[in-house]
Amino acid sequence: MSSTNGSSKKTVTLIPGDGIGPECVEATRRIIEATKVPIEWDVHHAGASIFKQGLPSGVPQDTIDSIKKNRIALKGPLETPIGFGEKSANVTLRKLFETYGNIRPVRELPGVKTPYSGRNIDLVVVRENVEDLYAGIEHMQTPGVAQCLKLISRKGCEKIVRLGFEVARAEGRKRVHCASKSNIMKFTEGMLKRTFEEIAKEYPDIESSHIIIDNCAHQLVKKPEQFDVIVTTNMNGDIISDLSSALIGGLGFAPSANIGNEVAIFEAVHGSAPKYAGKNVINPLAVVFTGVMMLRHLGFFEEAAAIEHAVFVTMEEGKVMPRDVVGDEKGAPTTVFTDTIIANLGRKSKEWQVREYKPVKLPHISEAADFVHATTRNAVGVDLFLESALGSEELGRGLENLTKDGTLKLKLVSNRGTKVYPSMGTSTDCVDLWFCRFLHSDEKHEVTDADIAELLKRVGNEHRWVHVEKLQSFNGESGFTKAQGED
Ligand code: NAP
Numbered sequence: 001m002s003s004t005n006g007s008s009k010k011t012v013t014l015i016p017g018d019g020i021g022p023e024c025v026e027a028t029r030r031i032i033e034a035t036k037v038p039i040e041w042d043v044h045h046a047g048a049s050i051f052k053q054g055l056p057s058g059v060p061q062d063t064i065d066s067i068k069k070n071r072i073a074l075k076g077p078l079e080t081p082i083g084f085g086e087k088s089a090n091v092t093l094r095k096l097f098e099t100y101g102n103i104r105p106v107r108e109l110p111g112v113k114t115p116y117s118g119r120n121i122d123l124v125v126v127r128e129n130v131e132d133l134y135a136g137i138e139h140m141q142t143p144g145v146a147q148c149l150k151l152i153s154r155k156g157c158e159k160i161v162r163l164g165f166e167v168a169r170a171e172g173r174k175r176v177h178c179a180s181k182s183n184i185m186k187f188t189e190g191m192l193k194r195t196f197e198e199i200a201k202e203y204p205d206i207e208s209s210h211i212i213i214d215n216c217a218h219q220l221v222k223k224p225e226q227f228d229v230i231v232t233t234n235m236n237g238d239i240i241s242d243l244s245s246a247l248i249g250g251l252g253f254a255p256s257a258n259i260g261n262e263v264a265i266f267e268a269v270h271g272s273a274p275k276y277a278g279k280n281v282i283n284p285l286a287v288v289f290t291g292v293m294m295l296r297h298l299g300f301f302e303e304a305a306a307i308e309h310a311v312f313v314t315m316e317e318g319k320v321m322p323r324d325v326v327g328d329e330k331g332a333p334t335t336v337f338t339d340t341i342i343a344n345l346g347r348k349s350k351e352w353q354v355r356e357y358k359p360v361k362l363p364h365i366s367e368a369a370d371f372v373h374a375t376t377r378n379a380v381g382v383d384l385f386l387e388s389a390l391g392s393e394e395l396g397r398g399l400e401n402l403t404k405d406g407t408l409k410l411k412l413v414s415n416r417g418t419k420v421y422p423s424m425g426t427s428t429d430c431v432d433l434w435f436c437r438f439l440h441s442d443e444k445h446e447v448t449d450a451d452i453a454e455l456l457k458r459v460g461n462e463h464r465w466v467h468v469e470k471l472q473s474f475n476g477e478s479g480f481t482k483a484q485g486e487d
Pocket of ligand 1: 020024076077078079080081090250251252253267268269270271272273274282283284285286324
């Protein structure tokens with residue numbers, strides 16, 4: 001088979017990964033090599049073996065250097081220690097190389113019987129990949145209250161929204177949904193919705209609409225064929241893409257690409273499934289389809305289509321099938337399934353079409369840090385977060401007393417987002433972290449740093465404060481939310 005990208009040789013960083021990773025990656029490498037595509041592999045490691053060597057990031061410098069040089073990596077899943085210590089090496093890789101877009105296609109396959117068979121599910125989740133709660137900025141506010149920051153930037157939203165529309169164009173898709181929780185998180189999730197609605201005007205050839213993420217999950221189960229491309233934030237995208245992959249047979253069939261301006265990292269959606277590791281029973285197709293996405297990214301369209309056809313033919317004939325389709329007893333060993341796909345290279349399915357793909361036009365957005373300028377801005381107060389074992393009445397009255405002759409006056413105290421002082425007579429279950437909102441006594445005056453320092457001194461004499469959030473308005477619009485119950 002001749003190569004289709006002008007045949008210049010490409011070097012790809014290959015990370016075998018943990019658990020089932022090495023088996024899936026080896027199957028993919030063999031199938032790709034069987035197409036004779038001019039790719040050579042630069043093998044490096046990350047994940048469990050590296051954590052064990054004592055490197056907390058799980059990603060050694062030689063792996064980083066290789067990805068930097070080659071700009072393309074194909075990786076197996078990496079294990080993440082749960083709930084303590086080290087960060088996810090997967091997330092570290094995505095963030096180090098600013099692979100801001102995670103593309104996760106989901107398509108019905110021949111021979112995989114599901115309650116949705118015959119409904120032609122064929123959609124792509126385009127998930128923001130570096131911001132949101134997965135930035136992993138967490139702090140214990142008190143010994144009993146934890147916080148995770150959900151940071152969403154205008155620039156991050158613009159990049160992911162444009163990528164969503166460009167993927168739609170490149171794959172000849174007609175519709176893009178933006179899925180967000182903007183009804184509740186008006187600033188963070190709302191930023192994605194507002195950016196989407198602005199940028200959609202530049203893509204009049206593509207139908208665009210917004211859907212609330214919980215309804216999106218509901219609609220994905222009820223009528224998944226209505227979706228073509230779904231653009232969403234990081235955590236929402238992670239959840240709905242796993243959900244979507246279950247509709248077509250599960251994680252064994254779900255590939256993904258992490259796309260950045262400089263680097264692209266290709267990996268399956270699934271993890272290292274340790275219980276199957278080394279048993280030669282795992283379905284390698286998620287990584288194989290990931291390899292197909294990588295070939296298209298590199299411009300090897302014919303080779304990518306050849307592999308897709310060979311998989312379709314293998315699955316249509318159904319003689320050799322993976323265990324997650326036909327069960328443990330009838331499931332073919334990973335190596336035998338891989339051999340069958342290789343033997344079927346060059347054959348074409350009559351019934352199952354390979355979509356026409358064009359190169360994705362990656363959005364180019366200024367790298368300037370200060371991306372959004374406000375014409376006016378104003379500091380109107382502060383939220384002071386403090387730890388206290390007092391009840392709300394005692395705390396509220398005490399704070400009023402402490403600040404009675406200061407420039408900042410207590411407006412309210414809230415607990416986990418609900419106003420508790422002045423009391424509304426409700427029964428909020430309070431914890432020991434309190435949000436105390438102070439506004440300038442004269443609303444025509446801007447709050448200065450000196451006002452805040454004075455407040456901290458007064459309150460700090462009696463209470464352990466945890467952090468301070470400036471309350472600002474931009475372009476005349478309030479830049480902070482009200483507590484539940486605040487007027
Ligand atoms: P997982 O490894 O994705 O496995 C969950 C289940 O999905 C498996 O038990 C299996 O279901 C099914 N599955 C996964 N891969 C499959 C395949 N190739 N073929 C068929 N079925 C497959 O998720 P996990 O158990 O939550 O996570 C294990 C480790 O992987 C953790 O350390 C996690 O942090 C890590 N992880 C890494 C990545 C990544 O590298 N990008 C992603 C997710 C998780 P059945 O039991 O029903 O057979």
